[in-house]
Amino acid sequence: MAGKMIEGPDGRYIVGTVKIGEKGQIVIPKDARDLLGLEAGDTLLVLVDKAQGIALVDNERFQRFARGVLAVQQDTEE
Structure with a gap:
């Protein structure tokens, strides 16, 4: 997503959009992964x-x- 996250009330954010791939997979935006401390294998x-x-x-x-x-x-x- 181009741009920055949009912070809303109560710790909620708009981080971006994702597309579903042919195998039903999505990529969680890096900003969201960083915010929540998510890493590969979680x-x-x-x-x-x-x-x-x-x-x-x-x-x-x-x-x-x-x-x-x-x-x-x-x-x-x-």
Whole structure:
């Protein structure tokens, strides 16, 4: 993408657009990879909502979030 990232509210950014290749692959823009500290070999979780589209989530961050949710649920059940 030519130009710079556009910073929005609450830590959200517009980083650019990507095209889907013949094999269904996309390239995550370098600015986005740098911002999130993503490197080759990292694992991302793909979330899909028919109404809102696709979200890519860093798998490690999602696992920490999920463990936190489960811990809170356990605390409320005890």
